[in-house]
Amino acid sequence: MQDFTEAFRLAFALVLSGDADLIEIVGLSLRVSLSAIVLACLIGLPLGAWLAIARFRGRRAVLVLVNALMGLPPVVIGLLVYLSLSRAGPLGSFGLLYTPTAMIIAQTILITPIITALSRQVIEDLYSEYDEQFRSMRLSQRETITALLWDGRTALITVALAGFGRAIAEVGAVIIVGGNIDHLTRVMTTAIALETSKGDLPLALALGLILLVIALTVNALAMTLRGKSDGLAHG
Amino acid sequence: MAESIRTVGLSLTAGGKRRVGPLNLILPPTGTTVIMGPNGAGKSLLLRLLHGLIAPTTGSIVSAGQQAMVFQRPVMLRRSVGANLMFAVRRAGGTPADCQRLLAEAGLADLAGQQARSLSGGEQQRLALARALACEPDILFLDEPTASLDPAATLAIEEQVSKAASTGTKIILVTHDAGQARRLADDVVFLHDGILCEHTVAAEFFDTATSPQARAYLSGQIVL
Numbered sequence: 035m036q037d038f039t040e041a042f043r044l045a046f047a048l049v050l051s052g053d054a055d056l057i058e059i060v061g062l063s064l065r066v067s068l069s070a071i072v073l074a075c076l077i078g079l080p081l082g083a084w085l086a087i088a089r090f091r092g093r094r095a096v097l098v099l100v101n102a103l104m105g106l107p108p109v110v111i112g113l114l115v116y117l118s119l120s121r122a123g124p125l126g127s128f129g130l131l132y133t134p135t136a137m138i139i140a141q142t143i144l145i146t147p148i149i150t151a152l153s154r155q156v157i158e159d160l161y162s163e164y165d166e167q168f169r170s171m172r173l174s175q176r177e178t179i180t181a182l183l184w185d186g187r188t189a190l191i192t193v194a195l196a197g198f199g200r201a202i203a204e205v206g207a208v209i210i211v212g213g214n215i216d217h218l219t220r221v222m223t224t225a226i227a228l229e230t231s232k233g234d235l236p237l238a239l240a241l242g243l244i245l246l247v248i249a250l251t252v253n254a255l256a257m258t259l260r261g262k263s264d265g266l267a268h269g
Numbered sequence: 270m271a272e273s274i275r276t277v278g279l280s281l282t283a284g285g286k287r288r289v290g291p292l293n294l295i296l297p298p299t300g301t302t303v304i305m306g307p308n309g310a311g312k313s314l315l316l317r318l319l320h321g322l323i324a325p326t327t328g329s330i331v332s333a334g335q336q337a338m339v340f341q342r343p344v345m346l347r348r349s350v351g352a353n354l355m356f357a358v359r360r361a362g363g364t365p366a367d368c369q370r371l372l373a374e375a376g377l378a379d380l381a382g383q384q385a386r387s388l389s390g391g392e393q394q395r396l397a398l399a400r401a402l403a404c405e406p407d408i409l410f411l412d413e414p415t416a417s418l419d420p421a422a423t424l425a426i427e428e429q430v431s432k433a434a435s436t437g438t439k440i441i442l443v444t445h446d447a448g449q450a451r452r453l454a455d456d457v458v459f460l461h462d463g464i465l466c467e468h469t470v471a472a473e474f475f476d477t478a479t480s481p482q483a484r485a486y487l488s489g490q491i492v493l
Contacts, residue, residue, distance in 0.1 A: 167344035169322055170337065171360065171404075181356070185347040 037235075044236035045243060056237070060244055063221040066134055066208070067201040070141035071149075074201075075194050077142075078149030083179040085150070086157035100154070103147035108140075112210030115140045119211065132213040137221070140207040145197040152193040153186075160186050188259050195256040202248060273298040273439070274319055274408065279328035281314055281463075289314050289463040291328060300455030301430070301440040303471070305447070305483075307492040311463035312443040313341075313412050319441065320410045334407025341413040343390075343397035350388065350396055351381035357403035367403070375399035375429065391422025398429050402438075409433060411442045415449065427453060447487060451475055459483045461492065 048056055085097065117123050119131040119139075130136045160182055161168075168178050183190065205223035212219035214228055222241045229238035273296050280290030289311040296302050304312045317323045319330060320338050346353050351368065358368045372378045375395045380388065385396060394414055401409060411430065415423040430453060434440045444450055450457060454471035459480065466480035478484045486492045 164344060164346070166322060166340065170320060170340075171357065173360075177360075181346070188347075 041235035041239055045239035048236055048240040049243060056240055058217065059220055059222055059225050059241065062134060063202060066137045066221060067141060067198060069138045070145060070201045071194055071198045073138070073142040074146040074149045074197055078146045079153050079183055079190060080179060082150040082153030083157045083183055085154045087161050087175065087178055100147055100151045104151050106147065108144055108204050108206035109210065111144050112140055112207030115143065115207065115211045131211060132215060132219060134219060136211040137208040137219060140211045141201045141204060144204060144207055145201050148200060149193060149197045152196065153190055156186050156189045156193060157182050192256045192259050195252050199249060199252045203245065274330065274332040277329050279318060279330060280326050281318060281323065282326040287463060289318060292465050294458065294465065294468065296441065297456060299437060299439055301434050301442060301453050302456050302458060303450045303454035304441065304443045304458045304460065305450055306460035307486060310460040312460055315460065316410050316412050316441065316443050332408065335404055336408045336410065337401035337404055337406035338410040339397050339401050339412065339414050341416050343393040345385040345393055348385060349381065350377055350383050350385050353385045353396060354400055354403060357400040361404040363403060371399045371403055376425065391418045391425065394418060394422065394426055395429065398426060402433055406438055408439045408441065411440065413443050413445065416445070
C-alpha cells in the first residue's frame with residue numbers, strides 16, 4: 035500500500051515538474067490523435083452526411099457495414115496497417131512503418147467509421163426536419179450537405195470529440211504499427227503498458243492521470259456542447 | 270409575368286387510395302388563388318404536387334418561373350434570424366443590403382442577431398415568408414401559413430402576402446379560414462375528396478357557390 039502511495043506521490047511530482055519525457059509522450063499522443071481526428075472528420079463528416087441524404091440501392095447494407103466497422107478491433111486494424119506498410123506490403127516502399135504517420139493512419143482508419151456512423155445519424159435527424167424546405171429551395175446535393183454540416187456543427191463537434199476520445203485511448207493498433215519506440219513513437223497508452231510491465235509505476239500513473247484528465251475534459255466539452263445543441267433544437 | 274400553372278389529368282395515388290385528382294386546372298397568371306376544402310380534401314397534397322415536392326401518379330404540370338413555398342410549420346435553420354434570411358438571399362444572388370431590406374419589410378430588423386428558433390410562431394412565419402420572397406418568386410405557395418397564429422400575427426402575414434401579390438407574384442394559398450380567403454382571394458379552388466368541385470372568381474364563389482359541397486362548407490356545415 036505504501037508503494038502505491040509513493041507511486042502516486044512520484045506521479046504527481048512528475049506531472050507538476052513538467053518532466054521532459056512525459057511532455058514528449060503527451061505531445062506525440064496529442065499530435066497523433068489530433069491529426070487522426072482531423073483526417074477522420076475530413077472523410078467521415080461529408081461521407082456521413084451523404085449517407086444521410088442519399089437514396090440508392092444497397093444503402094441499408096452500406097449502413098450496416100459502417101455501423102459494424104465501428105466495432106472493428108484496434109489490433110485487427112493495426113495488423114492490416116502493419117501488413118500494408120511492412121516492407122513486403124503494397125505501401126512498403128513509403129517506409130512508414132514504426133513512424134508517427136503509421137500511427138495516424140491506423141487511428142484514422144479506426145475512428146473514421148465512428149465519425150461516419152455517428153454523423154450520419156445526426157445529419158439524418160436534421161435532414162428529416164429540413165428536407166421539404168431544402169427541396170422547396172431547390173438546393174443541390176452539395177448545398178444540402180454543406181448546410182446540414184453547418185447547422186449540425188454543435189452535435190458534430192460532439193461526434194468529433196467522441197472520436198478523439200476513442201483515438202487517444204487506443205493502444206492495440208498504435209503499438210503494432212508504431213512499435214512503441216522511445217522518443218519516436220511512444221504515446222501515452224503504449225508507454226503506460228510498457229512502464230507497468232517494467233514496474234515503473236510513477237511514470238505509468240502520471241501518464242494515466244493525464245489521460246484521465248484529457249478524457250474528462252473531452253467528455254465535459256461533449257456534454258456542454260450537447261446541452262447547447264439540445265437547447266437550440268428546442269429553443 | 271406570363272407564366273401560370275396548368276395541370277392536365279393530374280392525380281396522386283398513395284397507399285392504394287386516390288388522394289388527388291384527376292385534375293385539369295388552369296390558374297391565372299397573377300393574383301391570389303386560394304385552395305379551400307375540408308380536412309383530407311387534398312389541398313396540401315395539391316400544393317406540394319404543383320410545387321414539385323411530390324411526383325404525380327398520372328398527369329402533368331406546366332409552370333414556369335421561380336417558385337418558393339412557405340409551410341404551415343416554418344422550418345428554421347439553426348442560425349440567427351439574419352443568417353436564416355441571408356442563406357436564401359445569397360442563393361438568390363442578393364447582397365447583405367437586400368437581406369436588411371427584407372428584414373425591415375418583415376418587421377424583424379431588431380431581431381436579426383437572435384436565434385431564429387427562439388422567435389415566436391408569428392415571427393418565425395414572417396421570417397419564413399421573407400426567406401421565400403428573397404428569391405423574388407414568380408409563384409409563391411403558402412400552406413396554411415397562419416393556421417396556428419393569433420390575429421395580430423395573421424394580419425402581419427396577410428399584409429406581407431398582399432404586398433407580394435401587388436408586386437406581381439402569383440400567390441397560391443391553402444387555407445381553412447373562410448375569412449382569410451374572403452380577404453385575400455381573387456379566385457378560389459374548392460376541393461373535396463381530392464376532386465375539383467369548383468374553380469371560380471372569389472366573389473362568385475362566396476356569393477353563389479354552385480357545388481353542394483362548397484355551399485355546405487361555406488354555410489358552416491361539417492363536410493365529410
